[in-house]
Amino acid sequence: MTRAIRARGPKDQKVAWAFLAPYIILFTMFIIVPVVIAIGLSFTNFNTIQRPDFVGFMNYVNLLTRDVIFMQYVLPNTILFAVIVGPGGYLLSFFLAWCLSQITKRPRTVLALLIYSPSMTSGVAMNVVWRIIFSGDERGYLNALLLNLGWISEPIKFLQSSAYLMPVMIIVALWSSMGVGFLAMLAGMMNIDESVYEAGEIDGLRNRFQEVFYITIPMMKPQMLFGLVMAVVNTFQVGHIGVSLSGANPTPQYAGQLIDNLIEDYGFIRYEMGYASAASVVLLVLIYAITRWSGRIFKED
DSSP, rough: HHHHHHHHHHHHHHHHHHHHHHHHHHIIIIIIIHHHHHHHHTTTOOOSSSSEOOTTTTHIIIIIOOHHHHHIIIIHHHHHOOOHHHHHHHHHHHHHHHHHHHHHHHHHHHHHHHHHHHHHHHHHHHHIIIIIHHHHTTSSSHHHHHHHSSOOOOOOOTTOOOHHHHHHHHHHHTTTTHHHHHHHHHHHHHHHHHHHHHHHHTTTOOSSSHHHHIIIIHHHHHHHHHHHHHHHHHHHHOOOHHHHHHSSSSSSGTTOOOOOHHHHHIIISSOHHHHHHHHHHHHHHHHHHHHHHHTTTTTTO
């Protein structure tokens, strides 16, 4: 039997590699190669027309020590946005998934679809819904409501004000954060055997909070880890929110300027590809570090 298995080994490996080949090719072409090119360009001065000039670490030095806009606005905005939207969206996803797991199948399916759909339509919704809600004139729904209630005397320019743009971005980001991480958590909760909860009740668990802390979370660590990674990655990929809402890049007074916007500004508006590549590498390292650190929270024993 062992010899037969060993005899089939090389053939089975060829079949496996044949199935893996399309993914490996696409992953290499659209992920590995662009990352390597970006790292290479980050050490150059490249305007997309002339040949790149090697400048060493000058782009990184300028970005981290001399770029006042980056240090004073972009980096603090990115950290604030990530700290609120990342954990906030993650906890909200878990809470909504837990709530849906407590109801029957039909309403759970409908509500899950309604909660998940904003993550697929966020770009359209921002231009059609949120810009109307936060419009800076009397026709904006929020301004109209506040004027009718007598709370304000003139419309507030929510999308052009440095005081309101970031809070609006956070609201929109949280609204659209119920993506595949939310579905993974819901699926993980639905796959937990009810007998485990019954055993926990016999062993002395007295309330829902104890069930969640001692049974639900330990039983769905893979789904929790997946949701955490997706929350981290998505938080750093929604920089388009500020630009879409305000209609400008840079955003007004840099109030909603994130690293994504800085990369787009230097790469596709100013055509300083070397500097934009350096910023993208910094963003990549930041995402990788946070993902590695967060992965330890739900590391299997």
